[in-house]
Amino acid sequence: MKAMIGLETHVQLRTATKLFCGCTTVSREPNDNVCPICMGYPGSKPALNRKAVELGTQIALALNCRVAPEMWFSRKSYFYPDLPKGFQITQYEVPLASGGLAEPVLCGKKAGIRIRRVHVEEDPAKLEHEGDIMTAAxxxxxxxxxxxxxxxxxxxxxxxxPAQAREYLEWLLSLLAYLEVIDPRAEGVMRSDANISLDGGERVEIKNITGTLMVEQALKSELNRQIGFANLGKKVARETRLFDGATGRTVTLRKKEEEEDYGYIFEPDLPIVGMDAIAEGVGKAMREMPEVALARVERLGVPRGLAHAVVYTPGMLAYFDECSGGYGKPDELARWLANDFLKCMHWNGLEVRDSPKPELIVELLGMIDSGEINERAAKDVIKEMFAKGKGAREVMGARAAGKGESEGEVISGVIRDNGKAVSDFKAGNARALQFLIGEVMKKSKARIDPKRAREMLVKQLNAGPG
Amino acid sequence: MSGPEPAASFARRAARGEVSIEESVAKTLEECEKTDSRLACFNTICGEPALSRARALDGLAKEGKAAGRLFGVPVSVKDNICTKGVRTTAGSAIISDYVPPMSATAVERIEAEGGIVVGKTAMDEFGFGGFCVNVGKGFRVPRNPLDEKRVTGGSSGGCGAVTAALAAAGIPHASLAESTGGSITSPACFCGVVGITPTYGRVSRWGLIDFASSLDKIGSIGANVEDAALLLEAAQGADARDMTSRPEPAGPLADAARGLGKRFRLGVPKEFFEGVDPRVSDLVWGAVKKLEAEGSEVGEVSLPTAKYAVPAYYLIAVSEASTNLARFNGTRFGLQREPEQAFGEYFSEIRAEGFGDEAKRRVILGTFARMAGYRGKYYLRAMKVRTRIIAEFARAFEKYDALVAPSMPILPPTFEEVSGLAPHEAYALDLCTTPPNIAGIPHASVPAGMAGGLPAGAQVMCAHLQERRVVEVASALEAVSK
Amino acid sequence: MEEKVDVGKVARAAKVRLDAAEAARFSWEIEGILENFQKLGEVDVEGIEPSFNPLRAKAELREDVPAPFDFDPFANARFVFKRKIVGPKVLGE
Incomplete structure (x- = not known):
């Protein structure tokens, strides 16, 4: 029996402000970034965010869609406590784009997934229930x-x-992260509605499934239910179901005859948006697709795993390309970027764009190649480059000034010279550590910062004998 | 009617410090209170805020820092146009205590020109009516200052009544009104004053409580063409907060009311005279003939689709209105109760309690007209008929500078006459006002003379964005009708 | 031509509770209105595009720059709990 599965996936676009108002997209406490527009106050009107349209267009082009020359918004009307205006502004007749094709490798085989449409819309408010949804007053x-x-x-x-559906969502997520049109770390960044039918039977829709794995679970469970029906000779009813992660089952949400009539009308507060100039601008600025970039980086002699990290780490491909301009060993470069560089970046909570400039990494790698510094020392140097935002030579120079002692030597010296404090520390006296940090600071003339000193001391003390 | 001093000249004198704005506003407020007790034309009178603003403006005048086309001019504002910190109700019990956190762009611009908001005027609930008898629960029905047994016209009924009453008392004043399908023309006509409805989008709708977003237009009502033009001139212009506002430059208008003696090519659309009270037709034709005698060219023109404007207008209006009113659900603002039932019940109860009859009728009709299975036949078809009406107007304006027709097909009716009308009979009386409104073209209503002591109105319609031409023709008509 | 309208059903969708008398009156009135509106069917709209707005506007989109709105979001609300707006429950009667 052949299953036919389709997905409607919602992702949150990476913008500074909301779709129709100047409120920010980040919130620290309830209702702290709201205004008359997003609260649906009488008299307010929507003002469409250019960036959101551009990001949507980027997604559409990446999925080989045809961008509409003109698009409209529509009002999808229904009543629910989370919907401030009593309608959602979305796109209905004429979406941003349609008729695309995605060609990811799914379950080991290159697939051709037709993209029916891509559109932008607004999210409703967040609804909480006092206690449990079933009993909340x-x-x-x-x-x-x-x-x-x-x-x-x-x-x-x-x-x-179901496995193909999951792999597609994983592929989509990494594609969108690569394009930097979404923030993959945002809460609930991806939600899907999945529809599934068996051999021309009725279509069942499963609403609002979070992430990628859950989609596979929900589809598997629903597929089994439908196969069970088929085996008993029963007909599957056309309906909308919900997936309950706890029981691993889907349950009926509403039957076909209970389907809501959304009474779509054109959104009269927004003009028709001409898309030609936007599509052209976005098209020109469009980066190479990740698969193409991956192949290109691999052709430079970079192993696949490293190439993957270079391509899919947001911002790293451009960084890699910039370094390659001044450094002739792409594989070596990729090895450093995918390992020590990435680790230091995460450790310091940085993004590629606020890491040390490409020329500084090129300088470091050049120093290794010329034998000016060995690889082990370079691993320490890069850490300091991140921590202090300095170049390799600067870091090395500062060290040389410190009586020629390396960080490690200073730490070992302090541990050697302060036996009492060391045993106090090992006996559980936390203040002894403060004392030792002070000694390190003194001896290194404050070249080693206290955070770093604490780290190294604890590491050495815990590693040491006794 | 000799009328009060023109608002523009009052503003110039006030800016030079020749009048005490505080005294003038105090006198205006007193007259507003008096008028209101007689005619019920205000939902809110802004006593203290208006006085303190008047004092501030007097201060500016003393320091020689006074500026603004409306400096010190009292302005009343239809109660569906938001005024920050001042209750704005749209005439509905569902938001009878709503205090908006912002002012409409139009109000901000009027205040920036020195205008002083003295009150919020009575209206049909959300604009749902042509006589101002469909006020929300707990609101008073305004009366016509010319004859208290008669309606003011609607939905900007309070604007019309206040303008006529203050003019009779010799007080300079203008009123910020709003039209969806004739809500400026109708009260201007029935109260014997001037109303100008600009091109759709000419005045920003930011801060206007929506009735039907693709039809709603903020405009003005004044004692004469010049006052109405001046207020519109101050309020108009592009606004990033309303994406449907027009980007074209909005030039001066009030001065166009003073350049008389021009000759025009005037078209008279015959469909607008079908079923019109002959006393009204005669007065409108009389005015047109006088302009012809002064050298204008006059020709008859046919707009065959105009007679379908009423159903097309209503279907678009109620479809949009039924979505615009979905936000009133008994949470966040307005009428609220401790929500004890599930949402469907709670929303249905609170809306039943807060909406008046006509609001319920239009919300139900609008929900029906956009339902699957009916949407194509009603909502979408009406939008297509609108395309045809716009095209017919455009063709007429290739040949004519302006079209002139009756404003309302009848003289101001009594409350008793109106109460006997079934809804579809009341809607049918919008036959002259729905065509320009559905097409979004600028138009004005000016008094065309009296019949049996009651005013008839002539309506001037021009091509999109030709407000200046509307003012010129309206002034010419005003001059010959005096 | 007549258009039969199930006013009860439409009113439920529109979330307006009607009592029996209101439903009967509205049925009669709305059918009267629609009967008059049937003449819209006489207009030839073959090949005609709908005008969703009376004029075409070139959309000037808003730049993605935060512009917080300074106001008290609870000033008009009667029921607020821990900075959240209280609404009706989702399930149950």
Missing amino acids: RSLVDYSRSGIPLCEIVTEPDFES
């Missing part, structure tokens, strides 16, 4: 999420298995 509404820009990507029912 009232709901509590936080409008901080209301108006967050979403992009919906709808496929044709081209997946044949």
Whole structure:
């Protein structure tokens, strides 16, 4: 029996402000980034965010869609406590883009997944229930999420298995992260509705599944239910279901005849948006697709695993390309970037764009090649380059000035010379560590910062004998 | 009617410090209170805020820092146009205590020109009416200052009544009104004053409580064409907060009311005279003939689709209105109760309690007109008919500078006459006002003379963005009708 | 031509509770209105595009720059709990 699976995936676009108002997309406490527009106050009107349209266009082009010459917004009307205006501004008749094709490798085989449409829309507010949804006496509404820009990507029912659907979502997530159109760390960055039917049977939709893995679980469970029906000769009813992660089952949400009539109308507060100039601008600025970049980096002699890290770490491909201009060993460069560089970056909570400049890394690698510094020392130097934002030579120079002692030598010296404090520390006296840090600072003339000193001391003390 | 001093000249004198704005505003407020007790034309009178603003403006005038086209001019504002910190109700019980956190762009611009908001005027609930008898629960029905047994016209009924009453008392004043399908023309006509409805988008709708977003237009009502033009001139212009506002430069208008003696090519659309009270037709034709005698060219023109404007207008209006009113659900603002039922029940109860009859009728009709299975036949078809009406107007304006027709097909009716009308009979009386409104073209209503002591109005319609031409023709009509 | 309208059903979708008398009156009135609106069917709209706005506007999109709105989001709200707006429950009667 052949399954036909389609996905409607919502991702949160990476913008500074909401889709229709100047409120920020970050919130620290309930209702702290709201305004009359996203709270649906009478008299307010939407003002469409250019960036959201551009990011949506970027997604559409990456999925080989045809961008509409003109797009409109529509009002999708329904009542729910999280919907401030009583309608959602979305796209209905004329979406941003349609007729695309995605060609990821799914389950080891290059697939052709047709993309039906790509559109942008606003998120409703966040709804909480006092206690449990089943027994709550009232709901509590936080409008901080209301108006967050979403992009919906709808496929044709081209997946044949739940595993394919999951792998597609994983591929999509990394593609969108690579394009930097989403923030992969954002809460609930990806939500999907999945539809599935068996051999021309009725279509069942499973609403609002978070992430990628859960989609596979929900589809597997629903597929089994439908196969069970088929084996008993029963007909599957057309309906909308919900996946309960706890029981691993789908349950009926509403039957076909209970489907809501959304009474779509054109959004009269927004003009028709001409897309030609936007699509052209986005198209020109469009980066090479990750698969193409991966192949290119591999052709330079970089092993696949390293190339993958270089391509899919946000911002790293451009960084790699810039370094390659001044350094002739791409494989060596990739090895450093994918390992020590990445580690230091994460350790310091940085992104590629606020890491040491490419020329400084090129300088460090050059110093290794010329034998000016050995690889082990270089690993320490790069750490300091990140911590202090300095170049390798500067770091080395500062060290040479410190009686020629390396960090490690200073630490070992302090441990050797302060036996009492060391045993106090080992006996559990935390203040002894403070004393030792002070000694390190003194001896290194404060070249080693206290945080670093603490780290190294603890490491050495715990590693040491006794 | 000799009328009060023109607002523009009052503003110039006030800016030179020749009048005490505080005294003038105090006198205006007193007259507003008096008028309101007689005519019920205000939902809110802004006593203290208006006085303190008047004192501040007097201070500016003393320091020689006074500026603004409306300096010290009292302005009343229809109650569906938001005023920051001042209750704004749209005439509905569902938001009878709503205090907006922002002012409408139009109000901000009027205040920036020195205008002083003295009150919020009575209206049909959310603009749902042509006579101002469909006020929300707990609101008073305004009365026509010319004859208290008669309606003011609507939905900007309070604007029309206040303008006529203050003019009769010799007080300079203008009123910020709003039209969706005739809500400026109708009260201007029935109260014997001037109303100008600009091109759709000419005045920003930011801060306007929506009735039907693709039809709503903020405009002005004044004792004469010049006052109405001046207020519109101050309020108009592009605004990033309303993406449907027009980007084209919005030039001066009030001065166009003073350059008389121009000759025009005037078209008279015959469909606008079908079923019109002959006393009204005669007065409008009389005015047109006088302009012809002064050298204008006059020709008859046919707009065959105009007679479908009423159903097309209503279907678009109620479809959009039924979505615009979905935000009123008994949370965040307005009428609220401790929500004990599930949301469907709670919303249905609070909306039943807060909406008046006409609001319920239009919300239900609008929900129906956009339902699957009916949407194509009603909502979408109406939008296509609109395309045809716009095209017919455009063709007429290739040949004519302006079209002139009756404003309302009848003289101001009594409350008793209106109460006997079924909804579809009331809607049918919008036959002259729905065509320019559905097409979004600028138009004005000016008094065309009296019949049996009651005013008739002539409506001037021009091509999109031709507000200046509207003012020129309206002034010419005003001059010959005096 | 007549258009039969299930006013009860539409009112439920529109979230306006009607009592029996209101439902009967509105049915009669709305059917009267729609009967008059049937003449819209006489207009030839073959090949005509709908005008969603009376004029075409070139959309000037908003730049993605934060512009916080300074106001008290609870000033008009009667029921607030821990900075959240209280609304009706989602399930149950």
